[in-house]
Amino acid sequence: VLKVTSTQKNVTCYNADNGEAAVTISGGIAPYSYKWSNSDSTSQTAQNLVKGDYVCTITDSNNCSVTQNFTITQPSSPIGLITSIPTEFTASSVTLNVNASQNGIDGDLGECTSEIGLVFAAVANPKITDSKIVLGSNPGTFTKTVEGLLGNKVYYVRAYSIGKFGYVNYGNEISFTTQKNILKVVAVSDQTKVYGNAEPKLTYQATGFVNGDSNSIITGLLSRTAGENAGSYPITLGTLSAGANYTIDFKTSDFKITKANQVIEWNQELDFGCNTTDQVQLTASSDSGLPVSYVVENSSIAAIQGGVLKINRAGTTSIKVSQEGDQNHNPAVQITKLIEVNQSGNISQYWEDTLLFDNSTKNYSSFQWYKNGVLIPGATSQYYSEKPLKGTYSVQAKDKDGNVIKFCPITIDGQTFSKAIKLYPNPVRSLSELTIESDYSAEELKDSRINIFDLSGKLVTTINNVSPKVVVTAPSSTGIYVVVLSLANGQHKTINLLVR
Incomplete structure (x- = not known):
């Protein structure tokens, strides 16, 4: 009679193939043959068994048979893999914690585990064919900082284990978004x-x-x-x-x-006294639009009232215009101009070849003659003579106070000296009738005018539409006046008037 005793080794790792079963025979007639279900073994022992049921049939030489049943078991579950949700991550890295351990009472003890690690990807359910980081080969607790990640991106992570027999096990999946x-x-x-x-x-x-x-x-x-x-x-x-x-x-x-720079623009000539007005509106302006200020050096010659320059007497002085700037503008560069107030009527043709500067008031101490605007060297007396007298002649004289005064020019054409003007009565009482008579024809007097100046150069009266004989009213104040006949051709005739 065949008798069988048996031994077995169950699978020690989840889904492994390290199970083993063996039989021992007594009785019967040797030799014995062995046949295993679900196994290629033909010996007493069947190895590399996976979980399952196996039957071994033993036959002796008399063809007597006996069977032995085996049930090979394995751990009820693979090792547990738990990945914690990360709390530390940046734009390019994250720190992950993994716990690999026995999963349950009858769980895998990790005896067959060859590799434990992490897999991660930008899609769910990453596998070991995706990015993989090996943590170790034995169960335990692992902390790993993963670097080289992209900012502001969602990543999916899970732990894995690989058994010595090739089984791949995955743990729970977590996801996180890296910082920007x-x-x-x-x-x-x-x-x-x-x-x-x-x-x-x-x-x-x-x-x-x-x-x-x-x-x-x-x-x-x-x-x-x-x-x-x-x-x-x-x-x-x-x-x-x-x-x-x-x-x-x-x-x-x-x-x-x-601050912006600003520029003052001022295109204005300030020459007065020769048949011109005795006041003018000043026209300087700054390109910033800010108001400008004026200062006259000698206010006895000219003064400013409300932006109007008013002439007080003959002489030369300067006027400065400035703009001091504000919160948004730098001060402008100052502009200085010369004010020249010419004295009228003091120059007359005395003879055909001689000009006379009238200094009957004895107020002037030195003289300088000019011809056509050019200084005449040596011409520094009260008289100037040359043949022929032809051109525009003027004088600069210095008064007793040292003031240099320009006098309005006289233009000589060399042909009209014989013609003159006369006044009567002269002297005349103030505010009385005064007749001004000339040798010129009405045609020669066309577009001419008569100006009466006091000795300070201030214009007192202007007469337009001049005829050969004009009746006017004498000035109201007593004193010496200069009567100037100005022809359209630029020639002037002067004569003094005494008002009592």
Whole structure:
């Protein structure tokens, strides 16, 4: 009679094939043959068995048979793999914690585990064919920092184990989103504009691009604190953006509006006294639109009232115009002009070849004659003579106070000396009738005028539409006056008038 005793070794790792079954035979007639179900073994022992049921049939030489049943078991579950949700992560890294341990009372003890690690990908259910990090080969607790990640991206992670027999086991899946990448943006310093000019585009420098990005991903513009007066204004981030994958770390600087320069324009000649008005509206202006100020050096010659320059007496002085600036403008460069107030009527033709400067008041101490605006060397007396007298002659005389005064010129054509003017009565009482008579015809007097000046050069009376005989009213104040007949050709005839 065949008798069978048996032994077995169960699978020690989940889904492994290290199970084993063996039989021992007594009785019967040797030799014995062995046949195993679900196994290729033909010996007493069947190895590399997986979980399952097996039957061994033993036959002796008399063809007597006996069977032995086996049930090979394995751990009820693979090793437990738990990945915790991360709490520490940046734009490019994350720290993960994994616990690999026996899973349940009858769980795998990890005896057959050859590799434990992490797999991660940008899609769910990552596998070992995706990105993989090996943590070890034995169960335990692992902490691993994963680097080289992309910013602002969702990643899926799970732990895995590989058994010595090739079985791959995956743990729970977690997901996390990396932080955005930090892009440092620094506003360029010393950005300015001049008050009133157009606003420039504010510039910056950006660092911290990753994954081949560059300035081309940046959209929008920097801005600044509102204000248009000269001063400093902090630059702000405005609408600047680097897209969804970046957080901008912005460093400001000041934008400065500087004061504008201004220029005074003044195209005005200030010559008076020769048949001209004794006051004029001053026309200087600044291109800033700010009001200008005037100062006359010698107010006894001229003074300013409400922007009007009024002449007081003959002489030469200067006038300055300025604009001192304001919050948004620098002071303008001052302009200085000469005021020349000419004395009328003191020059007359005495003879055909001689000119006379009338110094009957004895107020002038020195003289200088000019011809056609050019100084005549040596011509420094009260008289000037040359043949022929032809041209425009004038005098600069210095009075007893040292003031240099220009006198209105006389134009001599060399042909009309014989003609003259006369006054009667002369002397005349103030406010009485006075007749001015000349040798000129009405045609020669066309467009001429008669001006009466006092000895300070102030215009007292002007008579237009002159005829060969004109009746006027004498000045109201007593004194010596100069009567000047000015012809259209520029020639002047003068005569003194005494008012009592």
